[in-house]
Amino acid sequence: MYNLIGAGLVVIGAGIGLGQIGGKAMEGIARQPEATGKIQTAMIIVAALLEGLAFGALILGKG
Amino acid sequence: MKIAHKTIKFLLIAAIALFSTVGFASESDKKQDNQNDGGRVNTKEEVDAYIKHHVKDSHDFSLFSYTSDSGERIHVGFPLPVILWTSEGLVTFMSSEFHHNDDGHVIVEKKGLKFAKIHSKIYELDNGASTVSFDADHHATNAHKVLDFSITKSVFGILLIGLLMLFWFSRLAKQYKTKKIPTGFSRVLEPLVLYVRDEIAKPNIGEKNYRKFTGYLMTVFFFIWILNLLGMLPFGFNVTGQIAVTAALAIFTLIVYTFSGNKGYWMHMIWMPGVPYLIRPVLAIIELAGALIIKPFSLLVRLFANITAGHIVVMSLIAIMFTLKETMGVAGATFLSVVLSFLIILIEILVAFLQAYIFTMLSALFIGMAVEEHEEAH
Numbered sequence: 001m002y003n004l005i006g007a008g009l010v011v012i013g014a015g016i017g018l019g020q021i022g023g024k025a026m027e028g029i030a031r032q033p034e035a036t037g038k039i040q041t042a043m044i045i046v047a048a049l050l051e052g053l054a055f056g057a058l059i060l061g062k063g
Numbered sequence: 064m065k066i067a068h069k070t071i072k073f074l075l076i077a078a079i080a081l082f083s084t085v086g087f088a089s090e091s092d093k094k095q096d097n098q099n100d101g102g103r104v105n106t107k108e109e110v111d112a113y114i115k116h117h118v119k120d121s122h123d124f125s126l127f128s129y130t131s132d133s134g135e136r137i138h139v140g141f142p143l144p145v146i147l148w149t150s151e152g153l154v155t156f157m158s159s160e161f162h163h164n165d166d167g168h169v170i171v172e173k174k175g176l177k178f179a180k181i182h183s184k185i186y187e188l189d190n191g192a193s194t195v196s197f198d199a200d201h202h203a204t205n206a207h208k209v210l211d212f213s214i215t216k217s218v219f220g221i222l223l224i225g226l227l228m229l230f231w232f233s234r235l236a237k238q239y240k241t242k243k244i245p246t247g248f249s250r251v252l253e254p255l256v257l258y259v260r261d262e263i264a265k266p267n268i269g270e271k272n273y274r275k276f277t278g279y280l281m282t283v284f285f286f287i288w289i290l291n292l293l294g295m296l297p298f299g300f301n302v303t304g305q306i307a308v309t310a311a312l313a314i315f316t317l318i319v320y321t322f323s324g325n326k327g328y329w330m331h332m333i334w335m336p337g338v339p340y341l342i343r344p345v346l347a348i349i350e351l352a353g354a355l356i357i358k359p360f361s362l363l364v365r366l367f368a369n370i371t372a373g374h375i376v377v378m379s380l381i382a383i384m385f386t387l388k389e390t391m392g393v394a395g396a397t398f399l400s401v402v403l404s405f406l407i408i409l410i411e412i413l414v415a416f417l418q419a420y421i422f423t424m425l426s427a428l429f430i431g432m433a434v435e436e437h438e439e440a441h
Binding site: 044049053056 | 266360364365368417421424425428
C-alpha cells in the first residue's frame with residue numbers, strides 16, 4: 001500500500017519536472033529560434049533521465 | 064516504375080509465403096480449454112492473465128485460436144525448437160509437443176527425463192514423478208528449472224533482425240564501393256546512417272574520436288529501432304521489452320565507455336581535482352556508483368519499461384472490446400477500442416523511434432564523457 005503511494009508521489013514529482021523542462025525549453029526556443037536543435041537535444045536528454053527515475057520508482061513500487 | 068513493380072511482386076510473394084506457412088502450421092488438439100494461453104478471453108481477470116502472458120517471452124508463435132464446430136481447440140501458429148541442457152546432455156524437441164499447454168499438464172518425455180511447461184518456463188520433473196504437483200502459491204513442488212537455450216520468440220526475433228541488418232548494411236557498404244549513389248532499399252538507410260553519425264555521434268563524442276564509436280552506436284540504434292517496430296507487428300514480438308535484452312545492451316554500453324575512458328575521466332572520477340581532500344573519497348564513491356551502476360541501470364530500465372508499458376496499454380485498449388461489451392454494446396465497444404488502439408499505436412511508432420534515439424544518444428553522451436579531453440587547470 002505505502003509503496004504504491006510512494007510511487008504515485010514520484011510520478012507527481014516527475015510530472016511537475018517534465019512540465020518544467022518542457023515549458024522552459026519552449027521559452028528558450030521562443031527567445032532564440034536558431035538554437036532550437038540544441039535546446040531540443042538537451043531537453044530530450046533531461047526528460048529521458050527524469051523518465052528513467054520515474055520508471056524505476058514505478059517498478060520498485062509495484063514489486 | 065521498375066522499383067514499384069518489384070516491390071509489388073515482393074509483397075505478393077511474402078503474402079503467399081506467409082499464408083501457406085500458416086496453413087501448414089495450423090494444428091489442433093482436443094484436450095485442454097479454459098487456460099490463459101489459448102482459451103477464450105472474456106472477464107477482466109482473463110484479460111489480465113492474457114496480457115501478462117503476452118508480455119513474457121514464449122516458446123512458440125501463436126497467431127490466434129478458436130473452437131471448431133466439433134468442440135476442439137484449434138491453435139494457429141508456429142512451433143519453435145526447444146533446446147535444453149540437462150544432466151543427460153543436450154535435449155532437443157519442438158515446442159509443439161507441449162500442445163500449447165502452459166499449466167504443466169502435458170509431460171514430454173525425452174532421454175528418460177520428463178519436462179513440463181509452466182508459465183512459459185520449462186521445468187524438469189524430479190525422479191519418479193509423473194505429474195507436476197503445485198503448492199498453494201502455484202509453485203511446482205516436484206520439478207526444477209533446467210538450463211534453457213531454446214530458440215524462443217525473442218531469440219528468433221534477434222536472429223532475424225541480426226541477419227536482416229547484416230544483409231542490408233553489407234549491401235549498402237558494397238554499393239558505396241561500386242556505385243556513386245546507393246540504389247533500392249539502401250536509399251532509405253543512407254539518411255538514417257547519416258543522421259546517427261552527424262546528429263548523435265559527432266556532437267556528443269566530439270570531432271576527434273567519434274569515428275571509432277559510430278559503428279557501435281549505429282548497430283545499437285538500428286537494432287533497437289527495428290526490434291521496437293517488430294513489436295508492433297501481429298506476431299507479438301516483445302524483444303526490447305525483455306529485461307534480459309535491454310540489460311545486455313546496457314552492459315555493452317557500460318563496457319564500451321568504461322574501457323575507452325582516458326586518464327582525465329578516471330582522475331575526475333576517483334580523485335577529483337580542485338575539491339578539498341576530505342571530500343574526494345565521498346565524491347569518488349558517488350561517481351563510481353553513478354558510472355558503474357546508475358547509468359547502465361537507467362538505460363536498461365527506460366527501454367524495458369517504455370516498451371512493456373506500450374504493449375500493455377495497446378493490449379488493454381484492445382481488451383475494451385470484451386470488458387465493455389455489456390455496458391456499451393458490441394458495436395460501441397469495438398468502435399471505441401479500435402479508435403483508441405489505432406491512435407495509441409501511432410504514438411507507439413513514435414516511441415519506437417524515440418527510445419532507440421534516446422538509448423543511442425545517452426550511450427554517445429556517456430562515451431563522450433569518457434573520452435573528452437580535460438584541461439588540467441581548474
